[in-house]
Amino acid sequence: MKLVIHPRIDTRRFDLLNSxxxxxxxxxxxxxxIALREIRDAEGFYGKITPDLLAASQGLRWVQSPTASLExxxxxxxxxxxxxxxxxxxxxxxxxxxxxxxxxxxxxxQMPYYTRQQLQSNWAPLGGEEARSDFSAGPGMVTAMDxxxxxxxxxxxxxxxxxxxxxxxxxxCVKLGMRVVGVDPYCDSPPELLEFIGGKNGLFELLSKSxxxxxxAPHTPETEGMFNSxxxxxxxxxxxxxxxxxxxxxxxxxxxxxxxxxxILGAALDVMESEPxxxxxSLWKHPNVIITPHVAACSTRVAERHLETLLxxxxxxxxxxxxxxxxxxxxxx
Numbered sequence: 001m002k003l004v005i006h007p008r009i010d011t012r013r014f015d016l017l018n019s020x021x022x023x024x025x026x027x028x029x030x031x032x033x034i035a036l037r038e039i040r041d042a043e044g045f046y047g048k049i050t051p052d053l054l055a056a057s058q059g060l061r062w063v064q065s066p067t068a069s070l071e072x073x074x075x076x077x078x079x080x081x082x083x084x085x086x087x088x089x090x091x092x093x094x095x096x097x098x099x100x101x102x103x104x105x106x107x108x109x110q111m112p113y114y115t116r117q118q119l120q121s122n123w124a125p126l127g128g129e130e131a132r133s134d135f136s137a138g139p140g141m142v143t144a145m146d147x148x149x150x151x152x153x154x155x156x157x158x159x160x161x162x163x164x165x166x167x168x169x170x171x172x173c174v175k176l177g178m179r180v181v182g183v184d185p186y187c188d189s190p191p192e193l194l195e196f197i198g199g200k201n202g203l204f205e206l207l208s209k210s211x212x213x214x215x216x217a218p219h220t221p222e223t224e225g226m227f228n229s230x231x232x233x234x235x236x237x238x239x240x241x242x243x244x245x246x247x248x249x250x251x252x253x254x255x256x257x258x259x260x261x262x263x264i265l266g267a268a269l270d271v272m273e274s275e276p277x278x279x280x281x282s283l284w285k286h287p288n289v290i291i292t293p294h295v296a297a298c299s300t301r302v303a304e305r306h307l308e309t310l311l312x313x314x315x316x317x318x319x320x321x322x323x324x325x326x327x328x329x330x331x332x333x
Contacts, residue, residue: 003046068218078329079329113126157178182197208234227241271294
């Protein structure tokens with residue numbers, strides 16, 4: 001059984017793959033020319049497949065993508081090809097959920113405001129210092145300072161997309177006492193303790209209920225541009241949008257308008273419609289927008305999970321067993 005790898009991988013990973021089975025013959029192609037020649041009689045491929053490589057193959061049965069996202073990977077000939085495509089989903093679930101929780105905590109406890117105040121050496125609590133209860137009266141009455149800050153257990157979080165990342169976000173939020181609602185047209189078994197909303201109007205119902213709307217969906221032909229101005233009009237004007245899914249899902253012009261007109265209160269963005277975000281973009285200076293530069297998945301644990309998934313799928317392919325993370329090539333996930 002022959003597996004072609006291109007681009008070339010490091011010696012450590014190659015040796016681990018090579019030790020899986022004596023039945024497996026692996027070509028670690030250092031150039032496109034070598035890959036084109038060797039893929040002719042290969043049954044498996046790992047790396048960045050191209051139309052030329054696919055056309056050169058004669059018996060290809062399996063392609064393993066090195067990434068979870070596939071909008072940059074799939075092309076028409078690959079979608080129509082009889083080979084099985086697998087991806088690297090399931091690697092980032094916990095670290096991205098941590099990142100989302102950071103955003104929610106920052107907004108609930110007004111950290112965008114307090115960060116600006118700290119940079120100016122300014123002690124200025126929201127609600128006003130005069131609202132602070134003193135030692136003679138104690139905290140027996142709700143004050144303007146209390147009203148200016150939110151508690152997690154009073155929040156409802158709506159999660160769009162209930163794959164491994166969305167499910168973990170829901171789990172994090174439920175553990176901290178938040179109410180969680182979710183939508184996903186392709187989810188057959190929604191996570192426990194989550195209120196699953198089905199039907200064609202499920203998204204709009206979720207938007208109307210949520211204090212935080214979290215996009216955890218992949219970029220697909222269906223989701224591109226999906227979260228548009230109509231979605232913003234369905235949100236509470238006190239709500240926040242969080243996007244850790246894909247930038248192409250949210251047209252930034254629609255988001256800017258929603259923020260400028262007060263349709264929503266704020267947003268946290270790790271992904272953009274076009275990256276990097278332009279230096280003159282108004283989102284940088286909006287007081288209720290948090291921007292992180294596509295780092296929500298950064299973790300020292302991901303590389304080893306990536307390797308474990310690759311090794312396991314090569315083992316399964318070699319032994320004619322069902323593969324992990326099989327993709328519907330027309331849906332891109």
